[in-house]
Amino acid sequence: MTTSDPVHDADSATEEVGVPALLRGKPVVPGAVTAPVTWVTARPALPGPDATVPEDRRDAEFAAFTAAVDAVADRLSGRAETVDGHARQVLEATVAIARDRAWAKKVKKSVAGGQAADYAVRQATDDFVAMFVKAGGVMADRVTDLRDVRDRVIAELHGEPEPGVPVVDAPHVLFADDLAPADTATLDPSLIVAVVTEKGGATSHTAIIARQLNIPCVVAVGADLRAIPADTPVLVDASAGTVETGVPADEAQRRVAEAADRAARISSWTGPCATADGHRVQLLANVQDGATARQAAASVAEGVGLFRTELCFLSETSEPSVEDQAARYAEVFAAFPEGKVVVRTLDAGSDKPVPFVNAEDEENPALGVRGLRIARGNQELLERQLDGIALALSQTERRGPDAQAWVMAPMVATVHEAAWFAELCHARGLTAGAMIEVPAAALLAEKMMRHLDFVSIGTNDLTQYTMAADRLSASLAYLTDPWQPAVLRLVHTTCRAGSAAKTAVGVCGEAAADPLLACVLTGLGVTSLSAATPALAAVGTQLGEVDFVTCRDMAAAALDADGAEEARIAAAAVIGL
Ligand code: PEP
Ligand code: MG
DSSP states (O other), X not given: OBOOOTTSOTTHHHHSTTOOSEEEOEEEEOOEEEEEEEEOBOOOOOOOOOSOOOGGGHHHHHHHHHHHHHHHHHHHHHHHHXXXXXXXXXXXXXXXXXXXXXXXXXXXXXXXXXXXXXXXXXXXXXXXXXXXXXXOHHHHHTHHHHHHHHHHHHHHHHTOOOSBSOXXXXXXXXXXXXXXXXXSTTOOTTTEEEEEESSOOTTSHHHHHHXXXXXXEEEOOOGGGGGSOTTOEEEEETTTTEEEESOOHHHHHHHHHHHHHHHHHHHHOOOOOBOTTOOBOEEEEEESSHHHHHHHHTTTOOSEEEEEGGGGSTTOSSOOOHHHHHHHHHHHHHXXXXXXXXXXXXXXXXXXXXXXXXXXXXXXXXXXXXXXXXHHHOHHHHHHHHHHHHHHHHHSOOOSTTOSOEEEESSOOSHHHHHHHHHHHHTTTXXXXXXXXXXXXXXXXXXXXXXXXXXXXXXXXHHHHHHTOOTTOGGGTTTSOTTXXXXXXXXXXXXXXXXXXXXXXXXXXXXXGOHHHHHHHHHHTOOEEEEOGGGHHHHHHHHTTSOHHHHHHHHHHHHTOSSHHHXXXXXXXXXXX
């Protein structure tokens, strides 16, 4: 997408004092655009209890409140008329809150008692928030909307601009600290052509919304973003995670056109996945049930590289029978009658607690009894799952060299655990593997491979544990980056072990979804890549454009870097990006 808005001359941005020429963040949704910036307007400061309003001015104070409510509600209603579906519902519900009589009555009572209208609005909203939170469920979900109305009305009372996403009538790049759900209801991809945030991580609300709307998005750019004022023309390359100012308009347009070409190549790519000189890499999908497996089967995926079985059971309070489990697993096998299917045994715990498995609260659940560790105290649970997998396999018609089920354990940390798990799998005729996601497993991969038939590197957790940084923490996103050379070195160690032992080494973490990193992983010796289905075609396209020796050069450059950003830049430089 581009803008041809002639009033925004790209060269003028360079003249701004202190405007950074290039900023880098985390790429979330690929694509390149050029357009001027619009900033999300900050929420107003919440008022405190000011001096009492004199009695003769209280009617006027309440009239100011009703005028502010009218202005806010009219604006939102006007906007609701221009959109359909969910966005319209969200806006109409917000209007209904603004016009709520009980809320206005509370404000009126406080103002009659001498409070300023803005503070009365704050207090009345606080009372409703407390009530809604107590009621729980759907009511509690409305708290964000209540606060949103409060902020809009207070801003109006103060004569400040309306908070949230400004209304624009030409394409703009939206800059924000981070986006709140209420900011995003009316994001129109034809007007907001990219989203860039100072904070946030790959799993932040902004990232989720941008993925849903397919708006190019870069997050976690850092505080320097604030130095780029509204209306500055920027070039956002959300595939590389860069935001540039001062790029001459013709060059910006050329780069946007190149990105559009690339998008077209990706959407027409059909596989199979190999480097330009024919080095094959299996391209697999991460799935969580029959539906996502069928979606994968309809895509370029050759099979399933990670079936997260715990996600089938997140709301189960009692353990499903072997037969019930088999029925779930069989759906996934059936989606790929000839393709490889790698089933991961329950990775319950930490950020994915399963009610019938994780009974106790733990101080540090990410370092606690999760994954295979649960089976140490409850081997029968694991055995029943393996029986369920074997039963599902026997019930499904499967053909070809990958007819066998590949089964792997999460959170393997010792050689003994690997050997124990492999024995249980082999006793049922299952191909046995381990996830390499604890640094100890990467360091001992060579010994583990004496027992295992394959390994698959979980770069999400491997990064979390290597960098000692919570993968869910937005403020540690700069550490939980799989480009961290320390993580890549552990991948390299694992691949060297795999090549010596002739054992397949896959990657099934988010790293496999990054086309550039996929080249590095291939160069390091990874033999299969598994990622969310929508990410696969971009990975396959990128690999098809480089030779294997180039992948090796990219890997060497990344391994040798001092940090994640340098690793990405060094690898990109090898192919002239
Ligand atoms: C990983 O840790 O990289 C992985 C693939 O597993 P999960 O994200 O389910 O922990
Ligand atoms: Mg993991």
